[in-house]
Amino acid sequence: MRVALFVPCYIDAFEPEVGIATLKLLRRFGIDPEYPFDQTCCGQPMVNAGCHNEAKATEELFVRNFAGFDYIVVPSGSCTHQIRCHMTAIDQTEEVRQVRERTFELVEFLHDVLKVDGFPWAEFPHKVSYHNNCNALRGIFHGSMSERREPPYSKPLNLLRMVKGLELVEKARPDECCGFGGTFSVFEPAVSVKMGQDKVRDHASAGAEYVVSADSSCMLHQQGCADRLGLPLKFRHIAQVLNGDRA
Amino acid sequence: MKESHEQRRAKDGLPALLHEALGTPDDGGAKSGSGERLTHGEATSRPLQPPPPERQPRGAKVHHRRPVDHNEAAQRFIDAPRHEKMHDERLWDLRQKRDRQMHGIPEWETLRELASSIKQHTLAHLGDHLERFEAQASANGIHVHWAQDGAEHNRIVHGILSDHGARRLIKSKSMLTEETGFRHYMQGVGIEVIETDLGERIQQLDDEAPSHIVVPAVHKLRSDVAEVFARTLGTDPNNDDVHYLAEQQREKTRPLILGADAGMTGANFAVAETGTFVVCTNEGNADLSANVPPLHIASIGIEKLIPRIADLGVFIRLLSRSALGSPITQYTSHFRGPRHGGEMHVVLVDNGRSARLGEVDFWESLKCIRCGACMNTCPVYRRSGGLSYGATYSGPIGLILDPTFDRRRYSSLPFASTLNGSCTNVCPVKIDIHKQIFAWRKALAETHDIGLGKQALMKAAGAVLSHPKLYRAAIATADGALKVLPDFAVTNRLNTWTQGRDMPEPPRETFHQWYERTHGGEEGAQ
Numbered sequence: 001m002r003v004a005l006f007v008p009c010y011i012d013a014f015e016p017e018v019g020i021a022t023l024k025l026l027r028r029f030g031i032d033p034e035y036p037f038d039q040t041c042c043g044q045p046m047v048n049a050g051c052h053n054e055a056k057a058t059e060e061l062f063v064r065n066f067a068g069f070d071y072i073v074v075p076s077g078s079c080t081h082q083i084r085c086h087m088t089a090i091d092q093t094e095e096v097r098q099v100r101e102r103t104f105e106l107v108e109f110l111h112d113v114l115k116v117d118g119f120p121w122a123e124f125p126h127k128v129s130y131h132n133n134c135n136a137l138r139g140i141f142h143g144s145m146s147e148r149r150e151p152p153y154s155k156p157l158n159l160l161r162m163v164k165g166l167e168l169v170e171k172a173r174p175d176e177c178c179g180f181g182g183t184f185s186v187f188e189p190a191v192s193v194k195m196g197q198d199k200v201r202d203h204a205s206a207g208a209e210y211v212v213s214a215d216s217s218c219m220l221h222q223q224g225c226a227d228r229l230g231l232p233l234k235f236r237h238i239a240q241v242l243n244g245d246r247a
Numbered sequence: 248m249k250e251s252h253e254q255r256r257a258k259d260g261l262p263a264l265l266h267e268a269l270g271t272p273d274d275g276g277a278k279s280g281s282g283e284r285l286t287h288g289e290a291t292s293r294p295l296q297p298p299p300p301e302r303q304p305r306g307a308k309v310h311h312r313r314p315v316d317h318n319e320a321a322q323r324f325i326d327a328p329r330h331e332k333m334h335d336e337r338l339w340d341l342r343q344k345r346d347r348q349m350h351g352i353p354e355w356e357t358l359r360e361l362a363s364s365i366k367q368h369t370l371a372h373l374g375d376h377l378e379r380f381e382a383q384a385s386a387n388g389i390h391v392h393w394a395q396d397g398a399e400h401n402r403i404v405h406g407i408l409s410d411h412g413a414r415r416l417i418k419s420k421s422m423l424t425e426e427t428g429f430r431h432y433m434q435g436v437g438i439e440v441i442e443t444d445l446g447e448r449i450q451q452l453d454d455e456a457p458s459h460i461v462v463p464a465v466h467k468l469r470s471d472v473a474e475v476f477a478r479t480l481g482t483d484p485n486n487d488d489v490h491y492l493a494e495q496q497r498e499k500t501r502p503l504i505l506g507a508d509a510g511m512t513g514a515n516f517a518v519a520e521t522g523t524f525v526v527c528t529n530e531g532n533a534d535l536s537a538n539v540p541p542l543h544i545a546s547i548g549i550e551k552l553i554p555r556i557a558d559l560g561v562f563i564r565l566l567s568r569s570a571l572g573s574p575i576t577q578y579t580s581h582f583r584g585p586r587h588g589g590e591m592h593v594v595l596v597d598n599g600r601s602a603r604l605g606e607v608d609f610w611e612s613l614k615c616i617r618c619g620a621c622m623n624t625c626p627v628y629r630r631s632g633g634l635s636y637g638a639t640y641s642g643p644i645g646l647i648l649d650p651t652f653d654r655r656r657y658s659s660l661p662f663a664s665t666l667n668g669s670c671t672n673v674c675p676v677k678i679d680i681h682k683q684i685f686a687w688r689k690a691l692a693e694t695h696d697i698g699l700g701k702q703a704l705m706k707a708a709g710a711v712l713s714h715p716k717l718y719r720a721a722i723a724t725a726d727g728a729l730k731v732l733p734d735f736a737v738t739n740r741l742n743t744w745t746q747g748r749d750m751p752e753p754p755r756e757t758f759h760q761w762y763e764r765t766h767g768g769e770e771g772a773q
Contacts, residue, residue, distance in 0.1 A: 009712070012758045013722040014751045019758035023767065035762055038715040045712070048666070050688030050697055051705035057713030086685075138668035146346065147624065147672035149355040173339070177626045181665030186743045187701070188663060190322035193747030194331070194630045195665075224748025 004069040005033040006062075006103075008079045008216075009041040015216045017245070018237040022075040022106055025243040028121065029114055033073060036065040043089070044082040048182035052089040059090045067095050071113065072103040075239050077136020077214045078182075080105035085139060105140060106239055107214050111155040118162050122244035125165030129208035130156060131199075131222070132175050133215035142214070146175050156214055156238055163241060169206040176202075180221040196225035204231050210247070214238045301329045303471040306456070306634025314659040314698075315638065321631035321663075324466075334466055335629040342623045344572020345673065352564070362565055363677035365558050366614035370604060376519040376552045377595065383522025387584035390592045397427030400596045404429070404511070404544055405436055407592050411542055413438065413508035419526065419533035420444040421513030422460050422617055423546050425639045426598055426652070441503050443532035448496060452479040458633030458641065461570050461619040466632045510536035512582075514547040515616065516562060517593075520555045523583045524593070527566060527576040534580050541589040545582065549600050550613040562616060565675035570618040603651050608686040612647050614676040621670035621680055627663055636660060643670035647683040650691070658696040661687035722757060 003026070007019040026033050042062055046055035062083070066072050074080045083103045090096055110116045136142040136156075143154035160166055179185070179195025186192075200222050203211050211233055213219050219235040226233045236247070304327040307320040325331050349355045369376055381391045394400035400423075408416065416438055418424070430451065433440045442448040446464040450457050453475045457463030464472070469487040477484035482495045512533045514524040524545060526533040537543045553559060567576045585591035604610050622628045622642030633641035638649040638657055646664055649657035661684050670680040691697050711717045744750065756764070 007758045009718075009722070014754060016754050016756060016758035016761050020761060020768065035767060037759075040715055040718040041712040043709075043712070046705045046709050048688075049701060049705050050661075050690075050692035051702060051709070052689055052692070054702070054705045054709035056709075058709055061713050061715070134665065134667035134669075138672065145669075145672055147669055149349050149352075175669075177665045177667035177669070179626065179665060181667070184662070184665045188318045188321065188627070189743040189746045190318050190325050191627050191630050191663075192665075194325050195626050196748065198335075198630075220751050221748065224744070224751065227749040228747060 001031070001071065002069045003031050003033040003071045003073060004066050005035050006039060006042070006066065006072055006074045006079070007035070008074065008076045010220065011075060011216050014220060015237065018075055018216055018239055021237065021239040021243040021245055022073070025106075025110075025239055026073065028243070029110075029116065031114075034069070039065045042079045042082045043087065044079060045182065047082060047086050047089070056089040059087050062087070063090065063096050063099050066099050066103075069099075069102060071109065072099065073106055073109050074103060075106045075214070075237065076216065077105045077107075077133045077140055077142060078217055080108075081135035081139035105136065105142075105214060107136075107142060107156045107159060108140065110159060110242070116159070116162075119159075119242050119244065122162075122242055123164040124210075124241050124247060126209045126247060127167050127169050127207050128160065128210045128212050128241075129169050129171055129203040129206050130154075130160065131178065131203075131211055131213035131215075131218055132156075133213060133218050134175075134177050136214050137175055159242060160212065160238070166241070169208050171202045171206045173202055178218050178222055180218045182217075185221055192221070193225065196221050197229060200226040200229065200231055200233060203233055209234060211235045212238050212241055300470065301327050301468075303327070303467060303474075304330055304632065306458075306632070307637030309637060312655060314656060315636065317631065317635055317637070317659060317663040320635035320637065321627075324632045324635055325630060330466065330468060330632070331630060333468060334632055337465060338623045338629045341570075341572055342620075342673070345569055345620060345623065346572075348568035348572050348574065352568075358561060358565055359675055359677050362561050362616075362675055363614060365553060365561060366676050367611075369552050369554055370550065370610065370613050373549065373552065373601075373604065376554055377549060379519040380517055380522055380552060381595075383520065384584075384593055385522070387522050388591070389522065389584055390590070392592060392594045394594050394596045394598070396598050397429075397596070400427045400546060400594055400598070401429055401432040403594050404546070405433070405438070407542070407544055408438055408509055411509065411590075413542065415439045415441065415503065415507045416509045416511055417441045417443050417504050417507040417536045417540065418511035419513065419528060419536045420447045420457075420463065421511075421546055422457075422639065423513055423548050423596055423598075424511075425457065427546075427596070429546075441500065441507065443500070443504060443530075443536050444528070445493065445496065445530060445532075448500065449475060452476070456634065456639070459619055459622055460617050460640065460644075466634065504535055504539055507540045509542040509544065510538070510540045511544045511546065512537050514545050514551055514582075515566065516553050516559060517547050517551045518554075518556050518559065519552055521583070523556070523581055524551075525559065526580050526582065527563075527578065528580075529571075529577045531578050534578060537580070537582060538586070541586075542592075543582070543585070543589065544592045544594065546594050546596060549595050549597055550615070562675075566616060566618055569620040569673065569675040570623075599651055606651075608690070609647065609651065609683055611678050612644070612651075612680075612683060614678050615644055615648075616676055618675055620673040620675065624669045624673045625664075626667065626669070627665065631663070636663065643680045643684065644678075647680060647687060650687055654691075654694075654696060658691050659698075661691065662697070719759065 011018045043055035043058040084100055087100055144150045144152045178199040179192040223235045304323045307315050384391050392403045394403055430440050442451045449464040458466040472492055473487035476482040480499045512526050515527045517524040567573050621644050625642050628642040636645050640648045646660045649660050664684050666681050668681040711721055
């Protein structure tokens with residue numbers, strides 16, 4: 001089984017430890033992913049702004065880097081959603097189709113492909129509020145959605161419940177958007193910041209010490225809001241918690 | 248911009264208040280004779296002051312042909328924290344009530360699917376259903392008119408009113424008449440229009456458009472309504488008791504209703520099979536408008552058709568549950584024909600609808616039954632208010648309807664969304680709203696209607712992100728990374744990121760550098 005690791009540009013630049021935790025976590029399950037060296041970005045920043053033509057070359061580069069693998073693992077629900085659902089600026093050749101189909105977000109890969117049944121090395125004795133990225137939740141269906149009448153389920157929570165000592169807390173608005181929204185965060189700063197403030201206050205009111213998510217982009221935004229408000233929240237990517245990284 | 252209490256606390260290194268109401272604005276604390284702040288032990292405690300009155304934030308500023316600046320209007324809404332908080336919490340409450348109704352109906356998702364299919368079928372055969380409606384309605388004694396656009400609609404209604412010498416028209420709530428600028432037109436030809444829906448009446452008296460398609464004055468506090476009524480109806484400006492205000496409005500408006508020459512309603516559904524139409528209200532005001540005067544005119548958008556009376560139950564079960572979280576509206580009134588000695592007219596209005604029906608990506612927006620559920624759930628709408636969109640329709644449904652009316656002016660609206668997808672999930676007729684918002688961004692970028700600066704920025708980002716060496720060089724430093732990763736960057740201006748957020752900590756090395764240095768963590772650097 002040939003597995004590739006895609007480290008999204010945010011994580012590469014701002015949260016390298018998330019990429020490192022993902023790599024080490026996969027190795028714990030006997031998978032040694034390859035890291036294609038010329039990787040950059042999935043094209044989402046441009047596509048999110050409507051600029052599909054401007055994303056074309058970046059999408060082409062992505063496919064060149066990741067063609068031929070059985071699985072492409074991404075520690076981001078948002079980038080996975082872009083690749084699987086929106087990577088349409090380029091011609092949809094067989095190769096492109098395969099790359100898109102074989103791309104999995106880390107939680108999905110652990111939960112649905114590897115079907116892992118424990119993280120005996122991991123311990124996280126803290127109160128955790130889980131943040132659902134909207135693309136992870138409503139785009140690639142990480143869990144049931146509060147708006148729908150469907151049986152409740154959550155892939156990330158199923159995994160986190162296997163971590164010793166970890167206590168999940170419940171927010172008042174569990175799956176409301178945090179206001180990051182990609183380019184929204186800079187072109188609509190007023191609402192973006194207000195949504196972020198409301199979100200971090202909701203985490204804090206629920207008694208959370210840590211916010212955990214499968215997406216670093218939402219957490220960069222929320223951390224910025226929490227720090228500005230002086231709320232003592234800490235943020236960790238789910239890969240770090242599952243890998244047993246020290247808090 | 249005026250510094251908020253919260254910002255000041257942040258500057259002073261104090262944590263945020265979880266209960267902002269406990270913070271007294273402009274409270275510098277007790278001072279000693281020498282002007283120094285007294286410590287807690289020295290100072291005397293004092294009661295919290297009531298907050299000063301907060302003026303109602305107004306909507307988006309209109310600049311001819313310039314795209315609406317939603318962010319600017321949203322900032323003013325957020326800077327009125329009592330309004331913003333009330334608005335957010337009130338609409339979130341409606342969303343939660345809607346959820347409770349949904350959980351009471353095991354077949355909820357099937358109902359949505361059915362409603363969507365009925366609407367898809369109807370729109371695919373719209374011409375046939377419209378002709379059938381016309382034939383049946385005519386047979387019932389209704390005069391049926393066709394209007395190509397808003398202007399023609401207004402002329403037709405004016406003509407009917409002139410024929411009857413009508414000087415005063417009472418009407419119930421209709422988004423279609425907002426589209427056509429009906430009240431403004433009627434004012435120009437000297438016909439008095441009285442809105443009978445309470446919220447719409449408040450908005451009419453305040454000369455403001457409805458901010459929500461179901462609850463048009465939802466952005467106003469009680470104190471705002473008291474101010475409007477005091478100014479226009481002569482009520483006590485210091486009394487904002489809701490019962491007092493509602494009663495006063497009723498006392499002042501009821502005589503106007505009883506003396507009206509003509510009545511007007513919209514319609515929630517028009518049934519092709521029977522030539523009848525259905526109006527759903529909670530105040531019974533549509534029935535007043537339709538039944539008090541001898542002349543009833545109904546303005547109906549052509550997308551309101553459903554094929555059979557048997558289909559109606561599907562929509563009635565969904566409509567009020569989605570809109571207000573109540574099982575059904577207080578009144579579901581069926582109109583079949585004129586009463587004895589009276590006259591009934593129906594104006595079927597296109598106003599851009601048949602053109603939209605031909606658009607592959609956007610035609611499904613015509614399934615909309617105007618319940619407002621997408622607005623209630625939208626985190627952006629709840630925090631910016633309906634008037635910040637500067638358009639007839641606001642919230643998620645507005646983002647995809649408004650650009651069909653004026654592509655340039657509303658080109659900014661599809662960007663007033665985080666694409667979180669909650670709107671699509673609550674839509675009772677399964678319009679893929681957030682996917683259409685996404686598609687609108689693409690369509691607008693293709694015709695260069697998203698702003699040249701933004702498009703140039705994206706082009707530059709695309710050039711860097713498609714060249715590994717340029718990308719590596721650009722993100723080698725945190726500053727560089729912030730410039731190249733377009734989500735964080737805005738050209739030549741202060742980074743808007745820092746407006747309410749701190750910058751992320753710069754990393755010592757990128758993941759790529761770590762991988763190169765340690766060969767993926769395998770050599771030494773564990």
